[in-house]
Amino acid sequence: MTKFSLLACAAIAPLLLASPAAADDAATPVSELIVTGEIAFRNRAPDVNPVLSYDLEYFQRFEPVSVGEMLKRVPGVTFTSDVLEFDGVSMRGLPPGYTQILINGRRAPGGEGDRSFFVDRIPAELVERIEIIRSPRADQPSDGMAGSLNVVLKEGATLTGGFVKAGALINEDGKVRPSAAIAYAGATASGDTTYWAGLNYQGRRNPKQKVSLRYDGDFGDFDNVEYQSDTRDGVDISGNGEITHRFDGGKLRASGLIVNTKRDEDETSLTYNELPRGDFDEFEIQAERIKQKTYALDLDGEFDAGPGTL
Incomplete structure (x- = not known):
């Protein structure tokens, strides 16, 4: 077959396959269609x-x-x-x-x-x-x-009531990583003033173990093996509060945030010349102590000012 004939057959084939479906105009009725889940x-x-x-x-x-x-x-x-x-x-x-x-x-x-x-x-x-x-x-x-x-x-205007949450994660090394939170939001009897306060405690722990096998060249002679231990341990204590007072023509809001972080990072690396632990080659120890504190205080308002809002 020539190239023109092949192209012609390729163009006509979809039409021939689709013709039986086009001839059948009768649609199958569906009594009920149920779709579950949301994106x-x-x-x-x-x-x-x-x-x-x-x-x-x-x-x-x-x-x-x-x-x-x-x-x-x-x-x-x-x-x-x-x-x-x-x-x-x-x-x-x-x-x-x-x-x-x-x-x-x-x-x-x-x-x-x-x-x-x-x-x-x-x-x-x-x-x-x-x-x-x-x-x-x-x-x-x-x-x-x-x-x-x-x-x-979160702010008090969108919440009413409170919650208490507590939990713990157990790492593979057997250490426990606790977490807890408590918060409450409400309003005064008149409804003009809303408030919100929350406090959170996070235990942070991330132990990691790594073994590195090193060879000379393209996986040639064995060089050494490194056993590395890296543990990140710490605590995050944070809280925020907010109070809003609404009056005729505007509102006044004060809010604050505090985050106190403490991290201990301890890394140990031991290198040996033979597997699994032959002649000792070198070691490296790294200890880092991190302390961070974040404070934020905001005061803002909204007032009617002539034809607009300030």
């Missing part, structure tokens, strides 16, 4: 600038412990942290210093030297939603070249 996806905030919002309904099925574990479920957000750790947020492939972390629309205090902020210090129980801001508003800092992440904390 949990982000919401688009009703702002002029593009904002993607992820609320509690999106995160609660994952049982996150901190904001870092919440952000690892957000598309487009990655981490430059060590294995099993979620603190240095990265967007669009840039280092964490180019991603701006906001708390209630304000720059998070107590950042690192490169302006990065360890998001795993904020517990998930204090968070209402997380927003990805593609283009910051005029009242928000615009230093994040890679993007801005706004962590919106």
